[in-house]
Amino acid sequence: MSDDEEEIILRDLNDEELVAQMQDDLYDGLRDEVFEGVEILLERKWDPNAILSDALVEGMRIVGIDFRDGILFVPEVLQCASAMKGGMGLLRPLLAASEHAASTGKYVIGTVKGDIHDIGKNLVGMMLEGAGFEVIDLGINNPVENYLEAIDKHKPDILGMSALLTTTMPYMGVVIEELDKRGILKELPVMVGGAPLNQEFADAINAHTYGRDAAMSAELAKTIIGRNR
Amino acid sequence: MGSKECHKCLIIACGAIAAEIVKLQRQQFLFNEAITLKCLPADYHNTPQKIAPAIEKILMEQRDKYDVVLVGYGDCGTGGRLDAVLEKYDATRLPGAHCYEFFAGAQLFEDMIEEELGSFFVTDYLVRFFDRLVIEGLGLDRYPHLCEIYFANYKRVVYLAQEENPVLVKKAQAAAHVLGLQFHYRKVGYGDLGNTFKSLPLKASGVANVSG
Numbered sequence: 001m002s003d004d005e006e007e008i009i010l011r012d013l014n015d016e017e018l019v020a021q022m023q024d025d026l027y028d029g030l031r032d033e034v035f036e037g038v039e040i041l042l043e044r045k046w047d048p049n050a051i052l053s054d055a056l057v058e059g060m061r062i063v064g065i066d067f068r069d070g071i072l073f074v075p076e077v078l079q080c081a082s083a084m085k086g087g088m089g090l091l092r093p094l095l096a097a098s099e100h101a102a103s104t105g106k107y108v109i110g111t112v113k114g115d116i117h118d119i120g121k122n123l124v125g126m127m128l129e130g131a132g133f134e135v136i137d138l139g140i141n142n143p144v145e146n147y148l149e150a151i152d153k154h155k156p157d158i159l160g161m162s163a164l165l166t167t168t169m170p171y172m173g174v175v176i177e178e179l180d181k182r183g184i185l186k187e188l189p190v191m192v193g194g195a196p197l198n199q200e201f202a203d204a205i206n207a208h209t210y211g212r213d214a215a216m217s218a219e220l221a222k223t224i225i226g227r228n229r
Numbered sequence: 230m231g232s233k234e235c236h237k238c239l240i241i242a243c244g245a246i247a248a249e250i251v252k253l254q255r256q257q258f259l260f261n262e263a264i265t266l267k268c269l270p271a272d273y274h275n276t277p278q279k280i281a282p283a284i285e286k287i288l289m290e291q292r293d294k295y296d297v298v299l300v301g302y303g304d305c306g307t308g309g310r311l312d313a314v315l316e317k318y319d320a321t322r323l324p325g326a327h328c329y330e331f332f333a334g335a336q337l338f339e340d341m342i343e344e345e346l347g348s349f350f351v352t353d354y355l356v357r358f359f360d361r362l363v364i365e366g367l368g369l370d371r372y373p374h375l376c377e378i379y380f381a382n383y384k385r386v387v388y389l390a391q392e393e394n395p396v397l398v399k400k401a402q403a404a405a406h407v408l409g410l411q412f413h414y415r416k417v418g419y420g421d422l423g424n425t426f427k428s429l430p431l432k433a434s435g436v437a438n439v440s441g
Binding site: 073074079114116117166169196198 | 310382
């Protein structure tokens with residue numbers, strides 16, 4: 001903000017202005033301001049789910065579009081994510097305790113074997129959480145056994161796999177093939193994503209859905225759940 | 230790769246290996262007319278979606294003027310898009326997924342990954358331009374705290390050196406220190422880039438004809 005700009009007092013804004021301002025602050029990666037906005041809305045007796053969806057998730061959706069269009073880059077998106085995390089930190093316990101806390105679905109996610117890159121996966125996890133999913137994060141470098149074990153243990157509605165490297169993305173196909181062999185694939189939609197992937201690759205390995213970016217992945221996951229229910 | 234003694238070769242390369250290509254060309258005394266080198270910006274490394282379209286544009290305009298086209302890239306995060314373009318224009322690229330692999334050679338590269346999955350590889354070029362490509366490229370100059378997010382799963386910087394250069398070794402060590410990682414040095418030379426060059430069907434004599 002330049003010096004001659006008037007400082008915005010968040011508390012002076014009405015609800016509609018505040019939500020719009022929080023989306024702007026999230027876009028600018030202003031963690032403290034987003035946190036304060038969440039606090040104010042909670043004081044105004046807003047439902048935590050509404051704060052999450054209207055201010056934070058909507059803000060990140062805009063970030064996702066601008067990232068896709070080359071307006072924002074990875075460092076800026078990570079700043080936005082950090083701002084969203086700040087607000088989520090405040091909301092998470094309230095959402096868990098809320099009697100209206102209905103999970104959209106259960107989502108197991110992990111980066112595939114041989115790959116230690118988890119920035120994209122973490123962004124997807126955050127957006128899924130924002131969309132109301134219970135996210136079970138398997139972390140990085142997951143062999144097929146880890147996915148099978150997690151499926152068995154958590155009975156997810158969707159399995160998500162991520163890879164950043166051209167050399168590791170074929171492993172997604174290995175996992176999908178194994179799920180198919182075991183008869184799991186027809187019951188469990190598998191989503192794949194990662195920088196070098198595209199729709200053709202996802203089709204070739206028989207993935208259910210390709211998630212182009214974090215915001216889009218969360219939207220697609222919601223669509224899958226809606227379709228399956 | 231066409232006739233044994235062709236005279237016109239187009240090399241489209243990542244700017245990160247341009248100096249190495251020129252050096253190899255000089256070492257092998259290749260004809261001035263033999264090779265035209267066109268380079269794309271090295272920072273496409275951070276935006277690999279730009280690589281295949283940029284190369285296709287050059288091939289579309291110039292493929293017919295050359296007997297052989299060598300593309301100085303690995304797959305480089307294009308997810309097979311580059312290979313699809315090259316097939317269309319009968320062009321060849323260097324083997325492997327990226328420059329780390331073709332400099333080190335597939336087996337050594339695999340061994341190093343096996344030894345430590347969390348290896349962050351750098352070459353002479355990346356060491357020289359570490360600040361611009363890594364620090365600025367990843368936004369660490371503006372947001373230093375992101376270093377932890379980017380490199381949390383890395384354990385070591387592996388410097389795959391093309392030339393022995395104590396100044397660069399020191400610089401690479403300093404880079405590892407900045408990232409909070411261990412340092413591992415390995416002189417690998419030019420690897421498959423050198424081998425590919427030797428196998429090009431070209432006549433020897435002069436220096437490179439480089440265009441940007």
